[in-house]
Amino acid sequence: MFKQIALYASFLLAAVQGAAAEVRPFPASFETREVRTDGATIHVRVGGSGPAVLMLHGYSETGDMWEPLAAEMVKDHTVIVPDLRGMGLSSHPQTGYDKKTQAGDIAEVLRVLKIESTDLVTHDIGNMVGFAFAAQHPAQVNRFVLIDAPVPGVGPWEEVLKNPLLWHFRFGGPDMERLVAGRERIYLDRFWNEFSADPTRFDEASREHYAALYALPGAMHSGFAQFAAFDQDAIDNKAFLATSGKLTMPVLAIGGEKSFGLQMASVMRFAATDVAEGVIPDSGHWIMEENPAATIKLVTEFLH
Numbered sequence: 245m246f247k248q249i250a251l252y253a254s255f256l257l258a259a260v261q262g263a264a265a266e267v268r269p270f271p272a273s274f275e276t277r278e279v280r281t282d283g284a285t286i287h288v289r290v291g292g293s294g295p296a297v298l299m300l301h302g303y304s305e306t307g308d309m310w311e312p313l314a315a316e317m318v319k320d321h322t323v324i325v326p327d328l329r330g331m332g333l334s335s336h337p338q339t340g341y342d343k344k345t346q347a348g349d350i351a352e353v354l355r356v357l358k359i360e361s362t363d364l365v366t367h368d369i370g371n372m373v374g375f376a377f378a379a380q381h382p383a384q385v386n387r388f389v390l391i392d393a394p395v396p397g398v399g400p401w402e403e404v405l406k407n408p409l410l411w412h413f414r415f416g417g418p419d420m421e422r423l424v425a426g427r428e429r430i431y432l433d434r435f436w437n438e439f440s441a442d443p444t445r446f447d448e449a450s451r452e453h454y455a456a457l458y459a460l461p462g463a464m465h466s467g468f469a470q471f472a473a474f475d476q477d478a479i480d481n482k483a484f485l486a487t488s489g490k491l492t493m494p495v496l497a498i499g500g501e502k503s504f505g506l507q508m509a510s511v512m513r514f515a516a517t518d519v520a521e522g523v524i525p526d527s528g529h530w531i532m533e534e535n536p537a538a539t540i541k542l543v544t545e546f547l548h
Contacts, residue, residue, distance in 0.1 A: 270289050270311055275289075276288065277356075279353045281352040282352070284335050284340060289325040292319070295363070297364075298325075299365045300326070301332075301367060302371070306332030310532065313540050322359070326353055328370065330462070337466075338465075343369075347373055361385070362385065364387070365391075366389065372395055375390070392499050393504070395515065397480075398485075398512070401478060416468030421465055428463075485515060491517070495520065501526060524542070525538055
């Protein structure tokens with residue numbers, strides 16, 4: 245047991261050192277917190293003062309992706325940036341990867357930080373966690389920005405599942421974990437290359453940084469579990485909509501020009517009543533790497 249703990253600590257130290265050296269650090273005004281939730285410990289970056297904005301990342305990245313936006317928003321906001329359960333420097337429990345449970349993680353983070361209401365900015369799997377949170381705690385969400393990923397069970401979800409590019413939704417389990425062990429970078433390169441307009445914009449330093457974090461013990465199991473939970477997520481989201489109806493807070497649905505584009509807004513109109521649309525030009529899925537300036541402009545104008 246102690247050997248396993250020591251091994252995990254060595255991986256963690258390497259990841260933290262890599263984060264400082266290879267990915268732009270958050271402004272010095274940010275501090276980090278470790279928040280205990282039901283079954284997990286969530287690593288959270290917190291900085292600034294004023295109205296709150298919470299940023300949720302997606303798969304193959306961590307909260308580190310939000311640094312350019314966080315650096316801008318912290319000038320006049322309280323910015324909260326967690327790593328989702330099982331990703332980055334948060335803990336890697338065996339279970340709890342349905343998005344309803346992860347929304348509980350977010351609710352506990354906000355409770356501990358004494359944040360009563362917040363804007364939400366989310367990307368990829370962060371969209372799914374954010375939607376589950378907003379559906380269950382609508383009074384706590386002022387405005388909601390969802391970026392370039394559909395939500396299970398919402399709109400044309402079954403058609404989305406048929407896209408051959410999304411084979412990884414069904415890729416997981418012990419055998420797949422053995423196949424990827426020690427080859428995390430190879431597996432993740434596929435996401436960064438195929439889902440970008442220009443793979444060179446997802447730079448080598450960022451690839452090395454995230455690959456090291458996803459090589460932490462339990463991290464790939466956690467990542468596969470995020471996808472394996474999609475069927476349950478679809479059931480939960482349909483139940484949310486049937487019980488409480490569509491979201492009523494202002495929503496901005498953004499897609500990358502070479503990715504979901506305006507389809508993001510079309511999807512979200514199945515689940516929200518007040519939906520504005522936006523497109524990040526000259527960008528695929530990785531909006532903060534491919535065109536951060538346009539992303540920041542769209543998001544900050546909507547939130548302000």
